[in-house]
Each structure stands twice: as C-alpha cells, then as structure tokens.
Amino acid sequence: MERILSIEIEHFKNHYAGHLAAALLLSLLAPVIMGMEALNQYQAGQILDVYFSLLGIVLLTPLFMPEQNKDIRDLLASREYPLRNIQLLRLLQAVVILAVLNLLVLFQMKLGECTFPFGTYFWCAMANCLFLGGLGIFTYGITDHLVIAYMIPVFYYICCYGAGQKYLGKFYLFSLMTGDLENKIWLGTAGILLTAAGIVIRNRKK
Amino acid sequence: MFFKLFAKECGQMLKSLIYYLFLAAVVFFYVSQVGSFTTYSEPLKGQEESYGIKASSDKQQIMGATLALLAGEYEANSYTAYPVGFYKNVVLTKEKQEKIHQILMDCTGLEEGYTDAIRESSEEAPQTEDSSYIQIAGINPPLLPPAEDLSYDRFLRYMTKADKIIGGGSSYASDNVKNNAKTYATYEDAKKVYDASLYTDRISRGKARLFCDYMGIVLGLLPVFLAVTRTLRDKRSMAQEVIYARRASSVTIIAARYFSAMFLTIMPLFLLSLTPMLQCIYYGHQLGVSVDVLAFGKYILGWLLPETAFVLACGFFLSESVGGPAAILVQVVLWMVSISTGGTKLVGTVGWNLIPRFNNDQATDVWLSVFGQMVRNRLLYAGLALLFMAGTVFIYHMKRKGVLGGRGKNFIHRNRTL
Numbered sequence: 183m184e185r186i187l188s189i190e191i192e193h194f195k196n197h198y199a200g201h202l203a204a205a206l207l208l209s210l211l212a213p214v215i216m217g218m219e220a221l222n223q224y225q226a227g228q229i230l231d232v233y234f235s236l237l238g239i240v241l242l243t244p245l246f247m248p249e250q251n252k253d254i255r256d257l258l259a260s261r262e263y264p265l266r267n268i269q270l271l272r273l274l275q276a277v278v279i280l281a282v283l284n285l286l287v288l289f290q291m292k293l294g295e296c297t298f299p300f301g302t303y304f305w306c307a308m309a310n311c312l313f314l315g316g317l318g319i320f321t322y323g324i325t326d327h328l329v330i331a332y333m334i335p336v337f338y339y340i341c342c343y344g345a346g347q348k349y350l351g352k353f354y355l356f357s358l359m360t361g362d363l364e365n366k367i368w369l370g371t372a373g374i375l376l377t378a379a380g381i382v383i384r385n386r387k388k
Numbered sequence: 389m390f391f392k393l394f395a396k397e398c399g400q401m402l403k404s405l406i407y408y409l410f411l412a413a414v415v416f417f418y419v420s421q422v423g424s425f426t427t428y429s430e431p432l433k434g435q436e437e438s439y440g441i442k443a444s445s446d447k448q449q450i451m452g453a454t455l456a457l458l459a460g461e462y463e464a465n466s467y468t469a470y471p472v473g474f475y476k477n478v479v480l481t482k483e484k485q486e487k488i489h490q491i492l493m494d495c496t497g498l499e500e501g502y503t504d505a506i507r508e509s510s511e512e513a514p515q516t517e518d519s520s521y522i523q524i525a526g527i528n529p530p531l532l533p534p535a536e537d538l539s540y541d542r543f544l545r546y547m548t549k550a551d552k553i554i555g556g557g558s559s560y561a562s563d564n565v566k567n568n569a570k571t572y573a574t575y576e577d578a579k580k581v582y583d584a585s586l587y588t589d590r591i592s593r594g595k596a597r598l599f600c601d602y603m604g605i606v607l608g609l610l611p612v613f614l615a616v617t618r619t620l621r622d623k624r625s626m627a628q629e630v631i632y633a634r635r636a637s638s639v640t641i642i643a644a645r646y647f648s649a650m651f652l653t654i655m656p657l658f659l660l661s662l663t664p665m666l667q668c669i670y671y672g673h674q675l676g677v678s679v680d681v682l683a684f685g686k687y688i689l690g691w692l693l694p695e696t697a698f699v700l701a702c703g704f705f706l707s708e709s710v711g712g713p714a715a716i717l718v719q720v721v722l723w724m725v726s727i728s729t730g731g732t733k734l735v736g737t738v739g740w741n742l743i744p745r746f747n748n749d750q751a752t753d754v755w756l757s758v759f760g761q762m763v764r765n766r767l768l769y770a771g772l773a774l775l776f777m778a779g780t781v782f783i784y785h786m787k788r789k790g791v792l793g794g795r796g797k798n799f800i801h802r803n804r805t806l
Contacts, residue, residue: 200711200713200714201713204713204714208721215471215725216476217469217471217476217477217478219476219477219478219479220466220477220479221477225477232724232728233724236720236724239720240717244713250624325405327405327617328620328712328713329406329616329617329620329712329716330405330406330613332613332713332716333406333409333410333413333610333613334409336609336716336720337413337606337610340417340605340606340609340610341416341417341420343605343727344417344420344421344602344605349420
C-alpha cells in the first residue's frame with residue numbers, strides 16, 4: 183500500500199500536475215465559455231459531448247509519458263515492481279481525477295438549474311472520455327510518439343464535427359445532443375478495450 | 389545556407405510518420421466533406437419547387453420581427469445567446485431587465501402588453517400552380533410593430549445596446565438582426581443568385597470558397613502537430629546541443645523549419661484542388677462560361693495560407709517556450725472557440741475568427757459584403773504569425789545562449805547576432 187501511494191504521489195508531483203492544472207482550468211472555464219444555466223437535457227448533453235470529452239485526451243493520453251525516454255523505460259523494466267502495474271496505477275489516478283472533474287461540471291450544471299439525468303450523464307461523459315483517451319493510449323502504445331497519440335483522438339473529434347454521424351455510426355461522439363444513449367455503451371466498451379490493448383502493446387515492445 | 393537547411397527540413401518531414409498521418413487526415417476530410425461536384429440548378433419561371441428563402445430586406449419587417457423576439461425573451465427573462473458559439477441561456481438581473489424594458493419602450497412606444505401587440509406576419513407563402521401553398525418553417529415570423537418615429541439606424545443602435553446587456557452573441561447583434569426576418573425568394577432573386585455564381589464568381593470562385601471553408605476546419609488545428617513534432621524532435625533525439633553549436637544563425641534554423649512545414653502543408657492543398665478545378669473548367673465549358681482558372685490558387689493563398697501560417701507559428705512558439713502538450717491544448721481550445729463562434733450561422737461568419745465560415749458555393753452577395761472583413765482578418769493572422777515566429781527565434785536564441793533552458797552557453801561560432 184505504501185509503495186502504491188508513493189508511486190501515485192511521485193507520478194502526480196513530477197508528471198501529472200501540469201495536466202491536472204490544464205484539465206481543471208478547462209472545467210472551471212466551462213460556465214464562462216458556454217453558460218450552464220437552465221439547459222435542457224440535449225443542451226446539457228452538448229456541453230458534455232463537445233467540451234468535456236476533450237478532458238479524456240488531456241488526462242488519459244499521456245499515460246506512457248514518464249518513460250518516453252528509452253533509457254528510463256529500460257531502468258523501470260529492470261525493477262522488481264512491474265512497469266505494467268505502475269502504468270495501471272497512473273491510469274487509476276487519471277480516471278479518478280477525470281471522474282472528480284466530471285462531477286464538478288455536472289454539479290455546476292445542477293446549480294445552474296439544468297435538467298438532465300445526473301447518473302446517466304456521468305457515465306455517458308466518462309464513456310466519451312475513455313474512448314478518446316483510450317484511442318490516444320492505443321496510438322501511443324503502437325507508435326511510441328506522444329504527438330501522434332494526441333493527434334489521432336483530436337482528429338477523431340474533428341471528424342465528429344463534420345459528417346461524423348454518417349461515417350462513425352455507433353462510435354459517433356456527440357450523441358447526447360440528439361438523446362441517443364446507446365452509442366455511449368459502444369464508446370465506453372471500445373475505450374476500455376483500446377486502453378487495455380495500448381498497455382499490452384506498449385509492454386510487449388522491447 | 390537557408391535553402392540548404394530548407395531542403396533538409398523538407399526531407400526530414402517527408403520521412404516522418406506524422407506528416408503522412410497529417411496528409412491522410414486532410415485527404416479523408418476532403419473526400420468526406422467536399423465530396424462530389426454539384427452543378428448549379430437554373431431557376432425556371434413557375435417551377436413547383438420553392439426558390440428558397442432569403443433574409444428579408446424590408447426594414448419594417450426586420451424591426452417588427454426583432455422586437456417581437458426581444459419582447460418574448462424579455463417577458464420570459466430567458467435570452468438565447470451564442471457568445472462563443474455554444475448555446476447560452478442568459479437570465480438577466482433586475483437592473484438589466486429594466487434596461488431591456490426601457491429599450492422596448494423606446495422602440496415600440498408601449499409600456500407593457502407586448503404579447504397582445506404581437507401580430508402574425510401578413511405575408512403569404514407563395515402558391516404553386518395547383519393553388520397549394522409552399523410552407524417553409526421559420527419564416528414570416530410574428531411582428532411587434534415599432535414606434536412610428538423609430539428610424540432603422542436608431543433601432544440598430546438600441547439592438548446593439550440590448551446585445552451588450554445580454555453579453556453578446558444574441559439575435560440582436562448588428563450582424564444577426566437581419567436574419568430575424570426571413571422571407572420567400574422569388575424567381576428574380578433565385579435567377580440573380582444563379583447568374584452571380586456563373587458570371588461574377590465564374591463558377592470556380594464559389595467552389596473555391598467551399599473548398600477553403602472545409603479545409604480551413606482541419607488546417608485550423610492539424611498543422612500544430614507538425615510544429616510540435618519538429619520542435620520535440622531535437623529533444624527526442626537529444627540533438628539540441630549539437631544543433632545549438634552549429635554555425636547557422638537562429639533565424640535561419642527556425643525560418644527553415646517554419647517555411648518547410650508551411651510549404652509541405654500548403655502544397656497538398658494545391659494538388660487536392662486540381663480535381664474540383666478541372667470539374668469547374670468542364671462545367672464552365674458546357675455552359676459557355678469563362679471560368680477563373682486561378683481561383684483555387686488565389687483562395688488557398690489568401691484564405692488558407694495565413695491560417696496555416698498562424699497555427700504553425702503558434703505551435704512553434706508554444707512548444708519552444710512552454711512545451712508540446714501545452715501548444716496542442718491551446719490550439720485545440722482556440723480551434724473549438726473559433727469553430728463554434730457564430731453558432732449555427734455557417735455562411736459569412738468572419739469577424740476575427742481564425743476559422744471563417746462560408747459553407748455555400750453561391751451566396752455571392754454575402755461574400756462580397758464580408759470580403760473587407762475577410763481581408764482584415766487574414767492580415768491580422770498573417771501579422772500574428774510573424775510575431776509568433778519572431779518570438780520563437782528569440783526564445784530559441786536565448787536557449788542557445790544558455791539564458792533559457794537551464795543549460796550553459798551553447799554558442800561556439802556565434803555570440804551576439806540572431
């Protein structure tokens with residue numbers, strides 16, 4: 183337990199504080215940029231789909247950043263505690279922070295007297311974030327290139343702005359705006375699978 | 389020295405995976421968005437289909453419709469606005485509501501009873517040959533009659549004031565007011581639009597605008613990844629110090645990187661535009677219209693080049709000064725705000741937007757009316773790009789000198805000059 187805590191704290195202090203600051207800033211700026219008062223469920227869904235989803239890229243994608251340098255990766259791999267476990271602990275930290283920020287945005291909307299199903303929207307927002315973040319982690323695992331890892335989910339997000347619904351089907355991100363909740367199950371599942379695949383691929387590489 | 393470095397930088401980028409991913413993304417976006425070539429349909433007198441809708445030019449109707457809208461929102465104390473493109477329901481304080489009430493009183497001469505004073509528009513929908521009406525939702529809106537002595541200029545001043553009270557981006561902003569009253573287009577209107585597309589735009593200019601509108605969406609963001617990759621490459625390969633110690637000046641090194649990235653971003657657009665250009669020439673030949681064969685080139689250089697220049701410069705500057713992920717995040721937020729500004733209005737949203745929208749291959753009169761804004765907008769971004777690049781050179785030079793970046797002095801050959 184002590185080791186786990188130490189890993190989490192060190193990671194947070196040395197690598198994650200900047201990402202958290204950016205994500206927190208985005209969450210706090212949400213009411214200023216978009217307005218969170220008296221929204222109906224579709225308008226509230228728009229905020230989560232279009233705005234909050236981006237936090238998945240910010241918080242989840244840089245999962246392998248601390249060992250971006252091959253020498254550090256080799257050093258960590260030589261340690262007794264498996265590198266995969268360290269990555270899983272980082273992932274847990276990212277998901278917890280994401281969930282807290284998600285609650286923060288949802289509470290802000292509730293305070294603004296917006297009408298929406300709180301619990302359902304929490305999971306829907308998490309599904310979007312997990313999908314975009316998972317896409318980033320998967321790409322990072324394959325390419326070992328942080329910029330490409332950011333680029334692919336960002337481009338996916340852009341596609342959803344265009345004719346995405348037509349081409350992306352069940353993986354269309356902005357479905358809360360139209361009241362379609364089924365997509366989120368697909369997105370959430372795909373997000374978990376992509377994250378798992380990304381971690382496996384990354385750790386198989388020498 | 390510059391050209392040698394420029395060629396080397398181009399060679400480096402042509403070998404990088406991210407450049408090909410960038411190309412794939414641009415081509416995918418082009419294929420999925422711009423799609424196939426659509427011809428213009430010539431309006432026929434007495435045709436069954438509607439000639440479409442247009443913003444009303446009747447000032448009384450614009451004033452009436454806008455005031456009816458304002459009165460409705462005032463009575464519900466619920467104002468719809470898109471300050472940065474996203475829907476915002478604005479609820480005003482008592483004092484601000486009082487100010488809106490004052491505006492309504494000045495514009496209508498009525499102290500209360502606005503709902504009762506609102507009347508339906510008297511304009512009828514056009515009839516087809518079998519006497520049935522063509523109905524299109526959202527036009528010929530209800531009207532609240534303005535005061536008799538209210539001039540259109542004064543009305544506009546009041547509406548600008550109301551928009552400011554609401555916080556901007558409302559239906560009362562001077563750019564949006566004329567969209568509050570829409571009406572049915574006539575045969576003459578439709579013919580004018582068709583003729584303008586053929587003879588003023590010479591087909592290709594309208595198509596080039598649509599091309600730039602779509603490509604501007606991806607170019608407002610994706611080039612930042614090329615800039616960040618280039619900046620991080622030295623760090624990744626741990627070649628920073630080796631390059632710092634080279635004879636080339638900081639200006640030459642950064643300029644070579646920047647212009648090579650810009651060159652390789654813009655060149656594929658010229659290639660992509662060849663297909664729609666050839667289609668325009670063929671279509672023009674069929675109609676006997678002289679097509680502007682340089683239209684795509686001119687629009688790419690005037691519209692997309694400043695945008696790309698800015699995104700790359702911003703990416704180089706931020707990744708050199710703050711770090712790669714920060715540069716990407718800033719650009720994503722900037723992109724999101726730009727793309728959303730204007731709300732649902734996709735034709736003629738220019739202002740100071742990084743990504744101006746003109747999602748229509750016709751609407752020549754709208755284009756001509758926003759052309760001045762567009763020129764100022766693009767000049768601004770070209771200027772900002774130059775500033776950011778100057779900043780990048782300065783930071784890079786400071787790193788070389790050892791002032792920034794926590795390293796010692798890296799110069800061997802050069803001491804003072806940039």
